[in-house]
Amino acid sequence: MKSEIIGKTFWIKLDGETWSTDLSELDEQYKSANKKKAASADQILAPMPGKITKINIKNGTPVKVGDVLIVMEAMKMEYTLKSELNAHVAELKVTTNQQVTLGELLIKLTPT
Amino acid sequence: MHKQEYILVMKEIRRIAIANRGEVAVRIIKACEELGLETVLLHSDVDRGSRAYRMANTPICIGGAASSESYLNIQNNIQGALAGGADAIHPGFGFLSENADFAEACAKAGLVFIGPSAKSIRLLGDKISCKKLAQRAGLPLVPGYEGDDQSIKTLLSEIEKIGLPVIIKAAAGGGGRGMKLVRTMSEAQSQIESAQRESLAAFGSDKIFIEKYLDQAKHIEFQIFGDSSGHVQHLFDRECSVQRRHQKIIEEATSPSLTDDLRRQMGEMAASIGMLAQYQGAGTVEFLLQDGKFYLLEVNTRLQVEHPVTEEVMGVDLVKMQLQTAQGKFIFPKNFSNRPQGHSIECRVYAEDPYKNGMPSTGLLGTVSWPEGPRRRFEFGFEKGDTITSFYDPMIAKVIVWDQNRTAAIQKMIQVLQDSVVFGVHTNIPYLTAILSHPEFINGTMTTRFIEQYFPNGISLDPKKLTERKDIAKKAWQLHKKEKLTMNSPISKIDSPWLSYWRGV
Numbered sequence: 339m340k341s342e343i344i345g346k347t348f349w350i351k352l353d354g355e356t357w358s359t360d361l362s363e364l365d366e367q368y369k370s371a372n373k374k375k376a377a378s379a380d381q382i383l384a385p386m387p388g389k390i391t392k393i394n395i396k397n398g399t400p401v402k403v404g405d406v407l408i409v410m411e412a413m414k415m416e417y418t419l420k421s422e423l424n425a426h427v428a429e430l431k432v433t434t435n436q437q438v439t440l441g442e443l444l445i446k447l448t449p450t
Numbered sequence: 451m452h453k454q455e456y457i458l459v460m461k462e463i464r465r466i467a468i469a470n471r472g473e474v475a476v477r478i479i480k481a482c483e484e485l486g487l488e489t490v491l492l493h494s495d496v497d498r499g500s501r502a503y504r505m506a507n508t509p510i511c512i513g514g515a516a517s518s519e520s521y522l523n524i525q526n527n528i529q530g531a532l533a534g535g536a537d538a539i540h541p542g543f544g545f546l547s548e549n550a551d552f553a554e555a556c557a558k559a560g561l562v563f564i565g566p567s568a569k570s571i572r573l574l575g576d577k578i579s580c581k582k583l584a585q586r587a588g589l590p591l592v593p594g595y596e597g598d599d600q601s602i603k604t605l606l607s608e609i610e611k612i613g614l615p616v617i618i619k620a621a622a623g624g625g626g627r628g629m630k631l632v633r634t635m636s637e638a639q640s641q642i643e644s645a646q647r648e649s650l651a652a653f654g655s656d657k658i659f660i661e662k663y664l665d666q667a668k669h670i671e672f673q674i675f676g677d678s679s680g681h682v683q684h685l686f687d688r689e690c691s692v693q694r695r696h697q698k699i700i701e702e703a704t705s706p707s708l709t710d711d712l713r714r715q716m717g718e719m720a721a722s723i724g725m726l727a728q729y730q731g732a733g734t735v736e737f738l739l740q741d742g743k744f745y746l747l748e749v750n751t752r753l754q755v756e757h758p759v760t761e762e763v764m765g766v767d768l769v770k771m772q773l774q775t776a777q778g779k780f781i782f783p784k785n786f787s788n789r790p791q792g793h794s795i796e797c798r799v800y801a802e803d804p805y806k807n808g809m810p811s812t813g814l815l816g817t818v819s820w821p822e823g824p825r826r827r828f829e830f831g832f833e834k835g836d837t838i839t840s841f842y843d844p845m846i847a848k849v850i851v852w853d854q855n856r857t858a859a860i861q862k863m864i865q866v867l868q869d870s871v872v873f874g875v876h877t878n879i880p881y882l883t884a885i886l887s888h889p890e891f892i893n894g895t896m897t898t899r900f901i902e903q904y905f906p907n908g909i910s911l912d913p914k915k916l917t918e919r920k921d922i923a924k925k926a927w928q929l930h931k932k933e934k935l936t937m938n939s940p941i942s943k944i945d946s947p948w949l950s951y952w953r954g955v
Contacts, residue, residue, distance in 0.1 A: 350926055413802075413841075
């Protein structure tokens with residue numbers, strides 16, 4: 339077995355398999371420091387670090403389930419973020435070509 | 451009148467600039483070192499933490515992280531190469547490697563472009579003129595649309611004419627970027643627009659073309675090489691049918707799908723297109739094979755990512771051959787008759803989460819260790835302490851094995867992957883081993899739809915396994931703390947035999 343702490347993550351290699359666990363799940367002392375924003379249908383967070391390449395909505399735009407809200411690019415591949423709600427856009431937090439980090443809040447929706 | 455004599459004035463090449471990054475930059479530096487050539491690495495400002503940066507004689511920063519400011523910027527590359535005192539530029543693959551304007555700009559600046567001439571790149575590299583050339587040569591082509599009218603209306607009506615399913619490709623592209631599959635007319639427009647955006651971002655042109663999609667095809671390609679005397683030879687075939695979103699994941703040489711007759715026909719044709727285009731250096735002629743018939747797919751006017759499997763079965767060094775050809779020193783022996791020996795497989799290791807359908811994974815690398823052994827080859831660009839960023843391709847390494855036959859090579863690859871360690875980013879290694887263990891792959895009957903058919907949502911982890919992993923992590927963490935290792939550094943490590951106690955927990 340091999341293991342290693344990298345940043346706030348504990349990595350393990352055992353029997354041909356590699357996986358990682360957040361230290362916050364293993365140790366009380368990391369819990370407060372590593373609090374994550376909860377993803378929910380009315381808060382669209384960046385699922386990965388990358389660049390915003392297309393924005394289909396503005397503040398106040400009404401959206402339906404399945405509508406493409408934002409297109410992102412990371413590692414040269416495109417990813418589309420869709421709405422899981424019928425809602426309108428309460429707050430758009432990003433602009434085209436902006437670099438975003440993992441878990442960053444991109445859009446707030448108000449369900450209708 | 452006297453027979454005209456050509457006096458070829460070859461500039462002596464002593465120092466090579468590398469207009470690339472990652473594992474291919476390392477590959478080129480090693481070949482240069484073996485030939486006694488100095489190296490200049492043209493890198494972006496976020497790539498200081500990389501193996502190529504540490505290995506090159508002279509690293510020169512040519513711009514910002516975004517490829518358009520550095521690796522795709524022609525003038526910055528030329529200026530960097532001149533500042534570094536280079537005589538020639540090796541473009542690697544991707545980025546500017548198939549850009550005829552770049553090849554021309556090199557020549558204007560007095561730098562040797564290591565690759566085919568700008569004219570050959572234009573003829574073959576632009577898929578539209580390549581098809582015209584192939585048509586003249588009588589090569590079978592896949593039905594499609596390649597016209598200049600790029601309006602959505604025309605593109606939609608052409609799709610209807612060709613008949614679904616169709617595939618949309620970047621005219622200036624390669625490597626799967628900007629490629630989109632259209633199965634229904636309702637998704638056609640959004641797929642066209644998406645392909646145009648990706649193409650513009652990756653290649654600087656939004657021109658696309660459309661092709662009938664062969665849905666039971668195998669991807670077979672032939673390595674070609676044009677030497678200093680103008681002779682073009684093929685170096686046999688590779689099969690790259692395992693592709694996800696049209697990006698290759700596993701490649702092998704030679705193909706398990708070709709009869710001797712097909713291999714001979716396709717090889718001869720590949721070499722003859724090369725001859726027609728007066729090809730110099732390394733190139734690849736890609737075919738689709740379905741129901742015993744083959745169609746020309748495209749010609750890539752550069753070194754391929756998967757070139758090592760050819761090197762392994764043919765016993766050649768394609769990068770050294772490229773460098774020597776540019777020096778005017780490489781000529782195939784008259785009796786060159788190398789035949790492929792044994793079997794070689796390459797797996798591309800991507801920084802992505804295999805349990806989240808390939809979501810990119812970035813971060814600081816911890817331990818990276820590759821299990822060395824006979825006929826195991828590891829091409830990698832990043833080591834412990836380097837950071838994988840979201841700016842570039844997710845490929846962080848290539849693992850290549852050779853063995854006596856295909857079955858043995860598959861078994862060897864699975865073992866090698868399981869013994870590899872990458873900490874800090876998630877990798878597709880579990881996904882690769884799942885593919886290598888799949889009956890269709892083992893039988894060699896996989897088509898380009900293999901991933902779509904058998905791994906449409908990637909792979910998933912049994913919830914029981916997930917719980918087990920968490921339990922092991924908790925126990926390992928307690929031991930880790932007991933070992934009282936310094937926690938000041940961002941990376942701390944234990945590799946204790948006592949921890950093997952937790953095996954099978």
